[in-house]
Amino acid sequence: MALDTVYEPQKHEAAIYRLWEENNLFAPxxxxxxxxxxxxxxxxxxxxxxxHTLMFAIQDVMARYYRMQGRSVLWVPxxxxxxxxxxVVYEKQLAKEGKSRFxxxxxxxxxxxWDFVAKNKEVFASQFRELGASLDWDHFTFSLDKKVVDSSYxxxxxxxxxxxxxxxxxxxxxxxxxxxxFADIEVLHEDRTSPLYYLKYGPFELATTRPxxxxxxxxxxxxxxxxxxxxxxxxxxxxxxxxxxxxxRVVADEMVDRTFGTGVVKITPAHDFNDYEVAGRHNLxxxxxxxxxxxxxxxxxEFEGLTVAKARAxxxxxxxxxxxxxxxxxxxxxxxxxxxxxxSVIEPMLLDQWFIDMQKLAAPAIRALKAKKITFYPAAKAxxxxxxxxxxxxxxxxxxxxxxxxxxxxxxxxxxxxxIFNTEVDKEExxxxxxxxxxxxxVFDTWFSSSQWPFVTLDYPxxxxxxxxxxxxxxxxxxxxxxxxxxxxxxxxxxxxxxxxFKNVYLHGMVRSEDGRKMSKxxxxxxxxxxxxxxxxxxxxxxGIIAGRSAGYSAAYAPGKIIAGRNFCNKLWNIARYVxxxxxxxxxxxxxxxxxxxxxxxxxxxAQKEIxxxxxxxxxxxxxxxxxxxxxxxxxxxxxxxxxxxINTPLLGYILDKSLELAHPFxxxxxxxxxQQRHTGSFLISKQTEPVISFSKEKAQAFDRLQVIxxxxxxxxxxxxxxxxxxxYSDSTLISENEVxxxxxxxxxxxxxxxxxxxxxxATSSENCWLAIDDSVTKKxxxxxxxxxxxAHQNVTQLEGRLSNKSYVDHAPEAxxxxxxxxxQSEQKILETLQKELAxxx
RNA sequence: GGGUGAUUAGCUCAGUUGGCUAGAGCACCUCGUUUACACCGAGGGGGUCGGGGGUUCGAAUCCCUCAUCACCCACCA
Numbered sequence: 001m002a003l004d005t006v007y008e009p010q011k012h013e014a015a016i017y018r019l020w021e022e023n024n025l026f027a028p029x030x031x032x033x034x035x036x037x038x039x040x041x042x043x044x045x046x047x048x049x050x051x052h053t054l055m056f057a058i059q060d061v062m063a064r065y066y067r068m069q070g071r072s073v074l075w076v077p078x079x080x081x082x083x084x085x086x087x088v089v090y091e092k093q094l095a096k097e098g099k100s101r102f103x104x105x106x107x108x109x110x111x112x113x114w115d116f117v118a119k120n121k122e123v124f125a126s127q128f129r130e131l132g133a134s135l136d137w138d139h140f141t142f143s144l145d146k147k148v149v150d151s152s153y154x155x156x157x158x159x160x161x162x163x164x165x166x167x168x169x170x171x172x173x174x175x176x177x178x179x180x181x182f183a184d185i186e187v188l189h190e191d192r193t194s195p196l197y198y199l200k201y202g203p204f205e206l207a208t209t210r211p212x213x214x215x216x217x218x219x220x221x222x223x224x225x226x227x228x229x230x231x232x233x234x235x236x237x238x239x240x241x242x243x244x245x246x247x248x249r250v251v252a253d254e255m256v257d258r259t260f261g262t263g264v265v266k267i268t269p270a271h272d273f274n275d276y277e278v279a280g281r282h283n284l285x286x287x288x289x290x291x292x293x294x295x296x297x298x299x300x301x302e303f304e305g306l307t308v309a310k311a312r313a314x315x316x317x318x319x320x321x322x323x324x325x326x327x328x329x330x331x332x333x334x335x336x337x338x339x340x341x342x343x344s345v346i347e348p349m350l351l352d353q354w355f356i357d358m359q360k361l362a363a364p365a366i367r368a369l370k371a372k373k374i375t376f377y378p379a380a381k382a383x384x385x386x387x388x389x390x391x392x393x394x395x396x397x398x399x400x401x402x403x404x405x406x407x408x409x410x411x412x413x414x415x416x417x418x419x420i421f422n423t424e425v426d427k428e429e430x431x432x433x434x435x436x437x438x439x440x441x442x443v444f445d446t447w448f449s450s451s452q453w454p455f456v457t458l459d460y461p462x463x464x465x466x467x468x469x470x471x472x473x474x475x476x477x478x479x480x481x482x483x484x485x486x487x488x489x490x491x492x493x494x495x496x497x498x499x500x501x502f503k504n505v506y507l508h509g510m511v512r513s514e515d516g517r518k519m520s521k522x523x524x525x526x527x528x529x530x531x532x533x534x535x536x537x538x539x540x541x542x543x544g545i546i547a548g549r550s551a552g553y554s555a556a557y558a559p560g561k562i563i564a565g566r567n568f569c570n571k572l573w574n575i576a577r578y579v580x581x582x583x584x585x586x587x588x589x590x591x592x593x594x595x596x597x598x599x600x601x602x603x604x605x606x607a608q609k610e611i612x613x614x615x616x617x618x619x620x621x622x623x624x625x626x627x628x629x630x631x632x633x634x635x636x637x638x639x640x641x642x643x644x645x646x647i648n649t650p651l652l653g654y655i656l657d658k659s660l661e662l663a664h665p666f667x668x669x670x671x672x673x674x675x676q677q678r679h680t681g682s683f684l685i686s687k688q689t690e691p692v693i694s695f696s697k698e699k700a701q702a703f704d705r706l707q708v709i710x711x712x713x714x715x716x717x718x719x720x721x722x723x724x725x726x727x728x729y730s731d732s733t734l735i736s737e738n739e740v741x742x743x744x745x746x747x748x749x750x751x752x753x754x755x756x757x758x759x760x761x762x763a764t765s766s767e768n769c770w771l772a773i774d775d776s777v778t779k780k781x782x783x784x785x786x787x788x789x790x791x792a793h794q795n796v797t798q799l800e801g802r803l804s805n806k807s808y809v810d811h812a813p814e815a816x817x818x819x820x821x822x823x824x825q826s827e828q829k830i831l832e833t834l835q836k837e838l839a840x841x842x
Numbered sequence: 843g844g845g846u847g848a849u850u851a852g853c854u855c856a857g858u859u860g861g862c863u864a865g866a867g868c869a870c871c872u873c874g875u876u877u878a879c880a881c882c883g884a885g886g887g888g889g890u891c892g893g894g895g896g897u898u899c900g901a902a903u904c905c906c907u908c909a910u911c912a913c914c915c916a917c918c919a
Contacts, residue, residue: 005879006879208919257918265918265919274919334918380846387915479913482914514854516854547854547867548856549855552847553848553855555854556854558853561854561855561867563868563881567867567879569881570879571879581878625865625866628866628867637883640878644876798863806899819862820861822862823863
């Protein structure tokens with residue numbers, strides 16, 4: 001069968017994936033040490049982005065590598081309902097139709113989003129396949145699957161019973177546009193310029209960025225040691241406000257910074273996190289003046305119905321009119337919490353929510369981390385997680401949205417403190433013992449379900465899968481969700497199963513745009529992986545995205561590396577074409593014979609060991625480099641070229657097969673495709689790696705020495721612009737025994753044994769040999785020769801300097817010194833030869 | 843305000859415990875159609891490893907310091 005000269009991935013990739021899938025080759029094997037990894041579940045609301053490519057490439061390299069090492073590999077695919085995220089995407093669609101989520105009941109909305117997501121799940125599952133991901137599709141889990149919901153309910157119940165969960169009215173980060181609360185970690189803090197208003201406030205003057213919340217003030221705070229205000233502490237003072245006088249208590253609290261403004265703070269417990277805490281310490285009432293939609297309520301008197309921003313300006317104006325506004329610092333800079341989806345200001349809002357006591361939940365996780373039970377790549381991330389968990393605050397898990405897992409809790413309509421656990425969430429009301437209970441309309445934070453991923457996907461607690469594959473071998477994910485996901489999985493996994501959820505965490509950085517900036521739709525610098533995939537193929541994009549990346553670091557998307565990947569596939573393809581064209585004739589035993597044979601087997605042996613070490617050490621980019629170099633520079637450039645002189649067909653076939661094997665984790669499609677042409681009825685994906693055949697070290701080293709001759713001949717002939725030169729030598733068995741090989745590799749005209757030197761000596765080889773070049777041509781060589789002498793001279797001087805340093809000889813390890821001596825000796829010999837050469841010309 | 847990281851060739855980046863003359867891909871220059879491959883082959887140019895100081899026989903690598911740029915965390919009204 002004649003193969004195209006250029007490899008076209010588009011023609012073959014889909015068929016190869018189908019072949020794997022139809023033969024059920026992604027499923028874990030019965031035997032073998034388990035290796036398990038769960039895919040960080042992509043959001044079910046969007047298609048693939050370039051970051052996914054990196055994630056898939058790394059994880060698939062591991063899955064395929066360990067599968068070929070005989071491990072029983074389970075790689076679990078999934079999709080996240082991504083509650084809030086997805087609802088926002090869907091709301092945008094509704095907006096295009098002129099509708100809003102508030103036009104529907106939560107049940108109606110849930111149904112609609114369900115249909116919307118079902119379509120998307122199909123789309124991205126097909127995209128995983130296009131990248132060659134060897135995921136076990138039978139284990140596919142969607143975060144709203146029954147088993148995830150059941151597990152979430154079980155966990156909620158356990159936490160409730162064991163008092164890890166409490167319900168309470170707390171100040172919560174709230175987006176008034178999306179009308180839901182968030183966890184602290186979801187809030188984006190932005191630098192903003194906000195006017196700082198200096199107000200006359202009863203007997204005080206104070207600075208505030210929020211004059212509109214004055215209607216919710218229930219105290220004014222000063223520092224306990226502040227002499228200026230000491231007399232007023234614990235008194236009740238009358239404040240003239242925008243709509244008339246009101247009374248507040250003066251409290252002393254350490255929180256107040258005496259140097260800021262006037263050292264006086266108005267306390268609005270219902271709308272500020274600091275003030276809320278002050279109120280807790282001093283037993284102050286909470287007065288809510290802002291509605292959930294971000295407008296002022298009736299307590300704001302004539303400002304009722306205005307948005308916060310409008311009310312702020314209006315109240316300030318009113319205060320000014322009443323002579324209560326002292327001054328305004330327009331250039332005041334502060335940090336403001338914003339909604340990461342719409343950018344609107346997060347309003348601290350008093351809400352009844354479910355919270356997890358994180359100090360309690362994190363304690364076992366902290367112990368596990370301190371005991372170094374989980375290894376992080378990069379290692380420094382372990383300390384970051386630890387620091388995060390040690391200062392963690394309680395986790396608000398209630399979300400006021402439709403798209404998510406309904407919270408299985410019902411409240412007694414007659415007694416607001418009476419809550420019961422019940423999973424009949426399809427009912428709005430339950431009547432139990434004559435008492436009526438109404439369902440909590442909220443849903444869980446998405447991360448509440450996804451934090452269970454390592455065990456819920458394995459059907460914890462009784463399944464064979466769980467027993468075999470938990471804890472997971474590796475958690476590979478983006479460093480951007482270290483806290484949101486990785487930290488929570490460690491907490492939740494340890495809490496539920498009593499064991500850490502995974503042994504290793506490998507974090508990849510972000511794929512930035514070509515200019516090094518963040519990729520974002522608004523900047524218009526997003527790379528669409530689908531286009532790259534279509535242009536270069538999956539193998540190319542996988543290798544290109546892995547190349548030159550190390551754990552935890554973000555790096556720019558580099559198209560040159562994708563092209564290199566594409567070229568590498570073509571190289572493999574053409575190596576195969578060549579080998580197969582030679583194989584038509586003979587078959588026989590695979591044994592290294594010539595020095596080239598032994599050399600390539602020694603290089604193969606080195607590459608196989610090195611690649612293993614690097615992959616197992618999570619150094620994927622370096623493993624890829626070793627592979628690339630072995631196949632391109634050693635197999636193709638040296639061994640195949642050598643084979644054109646004298647060929648060992650069975651060994652050549654073996655080298656090709658082993659190359660395919662080593663490359664398969666990185667370039668699964670092209671390697672399997674070639675494999676299928678060579679070995680019908682067997683699959684490279686499930687081939688088990690065996691040790692490399694044995695070879696003669698002496699012969700391999702002889703080839704090294706032959707290479708030295710070849711390299712110098714090429715350099716001299718290239719510099720002089722001549723070809724087909726005759727090589728002459730005396731007393732060299734290396735040359736006499738390998739004339740054919742040498743002639744082929746160095747493109748020599750002939751090789752002859754002579755007794756007398758006439759021509760240009762080869763300086764770097766220890767063999768006595770020279771190129772028989774005419775005197776008229778050698779003249780041109782003088783300049784080159786002088787350059788070489790200069791550089792050799794520099795090397796000799798440097799090495800002599802090092803060796804004449806007594807401290808170096810005394811202190812450096814013997815091997816290092818010996819190496820230096822060797823280098824000096826060979827450099828001296830080169831210098832000597834070159835100088836003699838020059839002398840003979842002049 | 844704290845913390846972490848980065849700065850290596852024109853570009854994008856590697857470089858495990860300090861140790862051969864600091865590497866790769868892309869780009870660049872010269873030559874080349876030879877039994878796979880021009881998505882190619884051979885040869886070549888290009889770096890005082892951000893600046894300064896220190897430790898050491900020896901520093902891209904360890905320490906200090908400065909500069910620039912990222913990112914993360916935090917309750918400054």
